[in-house]
Amino acid sequence: MTPALLCFAFAFLMQIDANFINDYFDYLKGSDREDRLGPERACAQGWITLNAMRKGIALTTATACLAGLCLLAYGGIEMIPVGILCVLFAFLYTAGPYPLAYHGWGDILV
Structure with missing residues (x-):
């Protein structure tokens, strides 16, 4: 596989991973509920356990x-x-005791 395809695969998978992590932890923290405005989220809608x-x-x-x-x-x-x-920032975006997304650091660091 070429380096460009490997870079694409890594970036693509990390984006999916970050979306999954965000969906999961926003649901656990109560940020994503069934009645939220915006795109529907898999955990909040009950589409996935x-x-x-x-x-x-x-x-x-x-x-x-x-x-x-x-x-x-x-x-x-x-x-x-x-x-x-x-990998670390994919998790720190919404997980942990100081989620970056909730304190204005999400867009800068992720």
């Missing part, structure tokens, strides 16, 4: 990391911190 969403998050995170590991052959070991930060 929380357990299935956790499995989806684990699968997309692992698959993105696999694509990232393949990129090391082209970008070198220096890319490891970049990959770690991508």
Whole structure:
């Protein structure tokens, strides 16, 4: 696979992962409810169970990391911190004790 396709795969999977994580944690925090304005969310609408969403998050995170590991052959070991930060900020956007999205840092850091 070419480096460009690997980069695309990593970015694509991380975007999906970030969306899953956001859907999951916004629902847990009560930010996404069935009556929210805007696009419907899978967890809030009951389209997917929380357990299935956790499995989806684990699968997309692992698959993105696999694509990232393949990129090391082209970008070198220096890319490891970049990959770690991508995964970390995908979670920190709405998860944890200080969710970035709720404090004005989401768009800057993610």
